Amino acid sequence: MKISEYRLKSCFAPYIEKFIQEKRAAGFIYESEEWKMKHFDAFCIGESVTEPCLNRELVKKWGTLRDGEALATCSARISVIRQFALFLAPLGIEAYISSKFYKAEKKVVHILSDAEIKAFFEEVDSYVPAISIAGFYRLAAEYKVIFRLIYCCGLRISEARKLCWKDVDLKQGTIRILQSKGHKDRLVYMAEDLTELLQTYEKVLHDKYHCLSNWVFPARETDRCLSNCTIDKKFCEFWAFTPYAECCDKAPTVHCLRHTFVVKRMDLWMEKGIPLKEMLPYLSRYLGHQSPDETFYYSHQVAEAFRIIRDSDKSGKLVIPEVKAYE
Numbered sequence: 001m002k003i004s005e006y007r008l009k010s011c012f013a014p015y016i017e018k019f020i021q022e023k024r025a026a027g028f029i030y031e032s033e034e035w036k037m038k039h040f041d042a043f044c045i046g047e048s049v050t051e052p053c054l055n056r057e058l059v060k061k062w063g064t065l066r067d068g069e070a071l072a073t074c075s076a077r078i079s080v081i082r083q084f085a086l087f088l089a090p091l092g093i094e095a096y097i098s099s100k101f102y103k104a105e106k107k108v109v110h111i112l113s114d115a116e117i118k119a120f121f122e123e124v125d126s127y128v129p130a131i132s133i134a135g136f137y138r139l140a141a142e143y144k145v146i147f148r149l150i151y152c153c154g155l156r157i158s159e160a161r162k163l164c165w166k167d168v169d170l171k172q173g174t175i176r177i178l179q180s181k182g183h184k185d186r187l188v189y190m191a192e193d194l195t196e197l198l199q200t201y202e203k204v205l206h207d208k209y210h211c212l213s214n215w216v217f218p219a220r221e222t223d224r225c226l227s228n229c230t231i232d233k234k235f236c237e238f239w240a241f242t243p244y245a246e247c248c249d250k251a252p253t254v255h256c257l258r259h260t261f262v263v264k265r266m267d268l269w270m271e272k273g274i275p276l277k278e279m280l281p282y283l284s285r286y287l288g289h290q291s292p293d294e295t296f297y298y299s300h301q302v303a304e305a306f307r308i309i310r311d312s313d314k315s316g317k318l319v320i321p322e323v324k325a326y327e
Helices: 013-025 032-046 056-062 071-091 114-125 134-153 157-161 192-208 228-240 255-271 276-287 292-301 303-312
Strands: 174-177 186-189
Touching (some): 013 071, 114 134, 255 276, 276 292
Antiparallel strands (some): 174 186
16 A cells, blocks of 8 residues: 555544644644554554444554564554544544553664764765666765765754755755754754755756756655655665674664764764863754753763763762772
8 A cells, every 4th residue: 555645535534634634733744643544544444444433442453563563663653543532532522542552662773983984875875776767866866965964964864855945055054944843943054065065966956867846855756855765775775785784783774874973973072172061052952952951862872972981081080990900
């Protein structure tokens, strides 16, 4: 089932449409949630549900953990139906409000080393499409830019792929991120070499591929932007060709580029003796975080950070003496 083209057909269809409209009117993007609601609609058809009654049995069956499904994914499915139930209840429709959620363990994010970053982008730059079609070569040019933009600016995947040319100022070297996570808008400054890369990239799109899309990273159909699925798939393909893929116990994801950006920036400040307490509010704003506490979380995941902290700590050696070997 190609969910992007799916049309709501179950007895819940008019309620789902109104539910999504209400959420978006309140300022929520509700993109992935719409995707889940379409799956729920198809699920109801498969279960032969003919009356708009969100009873306990139906909700429980929908919320059952599936084979190979991550706990976080299952919880996300349950969460959106819980919101739907809260929407239905005031309308006088029977709606079971679930309180059962799977608690997934917090995963340690893979922070890419300088060598891994270099190897990854070498694979991106050397990529040649298997099919000799102009559209695929255009996409190859896009991959070289979008992964660098995510890494160099610490962007979320959705922020990069949904970027429009009207929100990019190539003279000032800035990009506007509108209505991102937490409904926060912000201005992101790019390094000079990254700005030059985008300038060259824009010229290639227009002059070589005659692509006049409003999207900075258009899909094969230029009226749409690249999908999460495509970006994730290509990242995994490029990473798999690096010499580090086989010896890595946990393969990185696209989002690891954002984590790596944050950690390397914090490490650089610590190496230079710049107090993190002073810089974190600025970094937090740059990343679109709610608070510096959310940003500082990244530093807890890196062994390199502890090396820098240890080398910079002047009083620690006095408080905790070195342990000498027994003679």
